[in-house]
Amino acid sequence: MAFPEGFSPYRVMCNDLSPWSRLRGLEPMSLCDWPGRVCAVLFLGGCDLRCPTCHNFHLAWHSQDDPCLSRTGTLDMLARKASWLDGLVVTGGEATLSEDLPEWLAELHVRLSLPIKLDTNGMHPDVVERSLALQAVDLVAVDIKGPWRKYPLLTGNRISAHQAKATLRQTFKLAELSPDRFLFRTTLVPLLTPEDIQAMSMLLPSGFTLHTQPFRPFQGRYNKENAC
Ligand code: SF4
Numbered sequence: 001m002a003f004p005e006g007f008s009p010y011r012v013m014c015n016d017l018s019p020w021s022r023l024r025g026l027e028p029m030s031l032c033d034w035p036g037r038v039c040a041v042l043f044l045g046g047c048d049l050r051c052p053t054c055h056n057f058h059l060a061w062h063s064q065d066d067p068c069l070s071r072t073g074t075l076d077m078l079a080r081k082a083s084w085l086d087g088l089v090v091t092g093g094e095a096t097l098s099e100d101l102p103e104w105l106a107e108l109h110v111r112l113s114l115p116i117k118l119d120t121n122g123m124h125p126d127v128v129e130r131s132l133a134l135q136a137v138d139l140v141a142v143d144i145k146g147p148w149r150k151y152p153l154l155t156g157n158r159i160s161a162h163q164a165k166a167t168l169r170q171t172f173k174l175a176e177l178s179p180d181r182f183l184f185r186t187t188l189v190p191l192l193t194p195e196d197i198q199a200m201s202m203l204l205p206s207g208f209t210l211h212t213q214p215f216r217p218f219q220g221r222y223n224k225e226n227a228c
Pocket residue numbers: 047048049050051053054055056057060092093094121
């Protein structure tokens with residue numbers, strides 16, 4: 001059953017949690033999370049969707065079972081590595097569940113002097129918009145799950161086709177205003193057909209290409225070793 005428009009139970013749970021309270025993983029160096037850049041990756045636990053093909057469902061749905069990483073330890077490590085890095089990727093779960101994410105990103109931006117890429121499912125365009133307004137992100141990678149009619153199926157009935165269309169159209173408007181700061185991508189999950197991919201490409205704002213990536217089942221890749 002889909003939730004009423006605008007309702008997100010996980011968001012209610014997370015609203016008073018800062019991104020630091022959701023930080024569950026740190027990859028000190030990645031060559032594949034921001035093509036062409038050597039990056040560190042921060043993983044924020046929690047997600048408001050329940051995609052049956054989620055590649056990282058423990059982090060997305062059960063991160064409260066794991067301890068968070070310490071703010072001090074994380075900042076120290078990133079500061080030590082910063083000169084070797086070309087960027088910082090913030091991913092999840094779904095980072096934009098935190099309403100104070102823009103300020104958190106801005107702090108990281110200033111402290112580390114690194115470009116920041118934000119990965120998002122596109123369901124919280126207000127948070128993305130404020131992050132852009134603060135000049136806190138350099139690239140926003142938006143996952144398009146499927147054609148609108150398949151959103152309920154692809155998100156565990158957490159969002160209707162109508163909600164997906166309305167919400168992502170807000171994100172598309174942001175992309176039209178800052179085309180160099182957005183990319184759109186989709187994971188080729190088994191539920192998508194070649195016709196779906198073609199239809200999704202037509203949904204994007206003019207000038208954007210839909211990037212596809214292979215489907216990877218959960219690998220447990222986020223690092224829990226540095227928990228506080
Ligand atoms: S939006 Fe991403 S993190 Fe959230 S459930 Fe779907 S695949 Fe998992």
